[in-house]
Structures are given as structure tokens and as C-alpha cells.
Amino acid sequence: MNEAAENQRGSEYAIDVHGLNKHFGQKHVVKDMSLQVRRGEIFGFLGPNGSGKTTSIRMMCGLLTPDSGSGTCLGYDIVRESGEIKRRVGYMTQRFSYWEDLSIRENLDFVAHVYQMPNRKAVVARSIESLGLADRADQLAGSLSGGWKQRLALAACMLHEPKLLLLDEPTAGVDPNARREFWEELHRLAALGISVLVSTHYMDEAERCHKLAYIASGTLLAQGTAAEVVQSQHLSTWSVEGAGLSDLAERLKTMPGIDQTVVFGAALHVSGSDRDTVAATLEKVAHEDGASLRIAPIPTGLEDVFIYMMKRASARGETS
Known part of the structure; x- marks a missing residue:
């Protein structure tokens, strides 16, 4: 398809899906996903293990056929035109899936050969240079650290210049510095108009996404910017510092208005949906415990919200 025809597919959305459902046997894995x-957006997909994230990503991008529902990916129908989508998507799995007895250059050359890319040598050289792999281009993949393997995997899935990247927990097991550099690269790609759909368990990564969605047992519970997701849960949060926080957390769980207690370092985060009741409960605790506790309201954080949603979903039997 020529560039003019490709532009006819132009839409502000790289992915636009409605009412997707998927069953595996008797298990309803994804439920009415919309x-x-x-385009050019980094969209984070979060949820517990087994919540349907990977299945949802694959359906939204034509890699797996939904039982029902409809939508487009890069302007192509996810059911009828899945072949067109696959040619324009880069998919990076959590598990390193390249050849450890080949060098970086040999791995990329093989992938370029699979895609039947013209000017393979030039394409591979450009990819090696753009992702900072030149100094290690002839190093065997099996001897690379997790961060360098990650760069190789990203280079491989970018060889055919996809318009959309699907990243399934791409930084699992990678050190913090490599994760930071990886995310800087994602933002560089997004600035070029490439859309990124990424699943992650790391809250610092979630906060670097333009938009987020949280899924539990195939049901989308919240989506929007980080601020919108936090606001959607209507939680009020206090920080409690002092001695005996573990015992205090257990006490608070049985007291009025307390929906959640989570230890963060030297502080206990106490949250509830009824601000006045939580405040009254903490005032009572402060009075009972004297001056040993330091209590102050704080902004509810994204991690507070995701822990809250996960616990609520688990209580309803929505997580596996």
C-alpha cells in the first residue's frame, strides 16, 4: 500500500476497540473491553497476574481473534484485516526470545531476513546505531546483561519501522538504570508518532505513561491519566509515622472508615473513601496513643490506588 493510501487510514486513534470478549473453555478471560x-501515546496496561492483560493486548492488535466485539488498530479492522496489522506492529515479549548463540548483529540480520527487508545490511546498521548497540554489535546475545538483551529485543521489533509497539512487561528483571534508559527511548519513539501499549507492574513506569488502564479478571476497572485514575477512586489518604506501625495497621483495619493500610518505608498510608470518618478515626487513635504518632493528610498516590483496586477486586473474587 502506498503512502497516500496509508494516510487514508488516518485517525487520531492507533487503537479503537469496543466490547471485546474472549473465552478459553469455560473461563471468561476478557469481558466487554473498550x-x-x-497515535503517539504511551498507554500503560496494569493489573494482577492472570487478569487478562496479555490476552487483551493481543486481541486489540489483531494477534488473537475476539469471540465478540469490534475495533480497529492503525485503521485496520482487528478481525478482517489482522494480516495488515501484524505487518505494522512490533511485539516485544517479557521472555527474551532471540538466539543466544548469535551476535547482536547476526540476530538483527536474521530478523530482517525473516521480514524480507530490502537493504538488510543498511537497515541493521541503522538500528544498531540508533539504539546504542554499536560497541556490542558482535557480542553473543547469550552473554548480554538483561538491559542489553532488552535493547536488542527493542531493536529487533523496530526493524520494520512499526507504527505501534506492543510491550508485554518488557523491563521485568532489568536493573533501574536500564529501565530508565529504556523509558527514555520509548518517549523518544512516541515523540516520532509511534504508539506504545505496554503492560507493567512498576508504579514509576505507570506514572511515565500518558494514559493508564487497570484490569482485573478481564474487567477494565479504571482508565485515564494517572491523575484521573487516582481521582476516580475518591480516596483520602493520611501518613502515619511513629512506633508500632504494624500493630497499628491491624487495629485500624477494624475501625470505622478505614479501607486500606499500607506500610511505605517508615510511614503507614491510611486510606478511605469517607474523608471525615477516616479523619475522626485517626484523631481517636492519636488521642489514645498520645504524642507518639505523627499524622498528616497527604495526596493519594497511584500506588495507593492500585493496591486499593487490587484488594477490592480480590475480595470480589475477580483475581486469580
């Missing part, structure tokens, strides 16, 4: 991802 989602929109703008």
Missing part, C-alpha cells in the same frame, strides 16, 4: 489509544 479502549482507545491515541
Whole structure:
């Protein structure tokens, strides 16, 4: 398809799906999933293990056929035109899936050969240079650290210049510095108009996404910017510092208005949906415990919200 025809597919959304459902046997894995991802947007997909994230990503991008529902990916129908989508998507799995007895250059050359890319040598050289792999281009993949393997995997899935990247927990097991550099690269790609759909368990990564969605047992519970997701849960949070926080956390769980207690370092975060009741409960605790506790309201954080949603979903039997 020529560039003019490709532009006819132009839409503000790289992904636009509605009412997607998927069953595996008797298990309803994804339930009425509706989602929109703008072009050039980094969209984070979060949820517990087994919640349907990977299945949802694959359906939204034509890699897996939904039982029902509809939508487009890069302007192509996810059911009828899945072949067109696959040619324009880069998919990076959590598990390193390249050849450890080949060098970086040999791995990339093989992938380029699979895609039947013209000017393979030039394409591979450009990829090696753009992702900072030149100094290690002839190093065997099996001897690379997790961070360098990650760069190789990203280079491989970018060889055919995809318009959309699907990243399934791409930084699992990678050190913090490599994760930071990886995310800087993602933002560089997004600035070029490439859309990124990424699943992650790391809250610092979630906060670097333009938009987020949280899924539990195939049901989308919240989506929007980080601020919108936090606001959607209507939680009020206090920080409690002092001695005996573990015992205090257990006491508070049985007291009025307390929906959640989570230890963060030297502080206990106490949250509830009824601000006045939580405040009254903490005032009572402060009075009972004297001056040993330091209590102050704080902004509810994204991690507070995701822990809250996960616990609520688990209580309803929505997580596996």
C-alpha cells in the first residue's frame, strides 16, 4: 500500500476497540473491553497476574481473534484485516526470545531476513546505531546483561519501522538504570508518532505513561491519566509515622472508615473513601496513643490506588 493510501487510514486513534470478549473453555478471560489509544501515546496496561492483560493486548492488535466485539488498530479492522496489522506492529515479549548463540548483529540480520527487508545490511546498521548497540554489535546475545538483551529485543521489533509497539512487561528483571534508559527511548519513539501499549507492574513506569488502564479478571476497572485514575477512586489518604506501625495497621483495619493500610518505608498510608470518618478515626487513635504518632493528610498516590483496586477486586473474587 502506498503512502497516500496509508494516510487514508488516518485517525487520531492507533487503537479503537469496543466490547471485546474472549473465552478459553469455560473461563471468561476478557469481558466487554473498550479502549482507545491515541497515535503517539504511551498507554500503560496494569493489573494482577492472570487478569487478562496479555490476552487483551493481543486481541486489540489483531494477534488473537475476539469471540465478540469490534475495533480497529492503525485503521485496520482487528478481525478482517489482522494480516495488515501484524505487518505494522512490533511485539516485544517479557521472555527474551532471540538466539543466544548469535551476535547482536547476526540476530538483527536474521530478523530482517525473516521480514524480507530490502537493504538488510543498511537497515541493521541503522538500528544498531540508533539504539546504542554499536560497541556490542558482535557480542553473543547469550552473554548480554538483561538491559542489553532488552535493547536488542527493542531493536529487533523496530526493524520494520512499526507504527505501534506492543510491550508485554518488557523491563521485568532489568536493573533501574536500564529501565530508565529504556523509558527514555520509548518517549523518544512516541515523540516520532509511534504508539506504545505496554503492560507493567512498576508504579514509576505507570506514572511515565500518558494514559493508564487497570484490569482485573478481564474487567477494565479504571482508565485515564494517572491523575484521573487516582481521582476516580475518591480516596483520602493520611501518613502515619511513629512506633508500632504494624500493630497499628491491624487495629485500624477494624475501625470505622478505614479501607486500606499500607506500610511505605517508615510511614503507614491510611486510606478511605469517607474523608471525615477516616479523619475522626485517626484523631481517636492519636488521642489514645498520645504524642507518639505523627499524622498528616497527604495526596493519594497511584500506588495507593492500585493496591486499593487490587484488594477490592480480590475480595470480589475477580483475581486469580
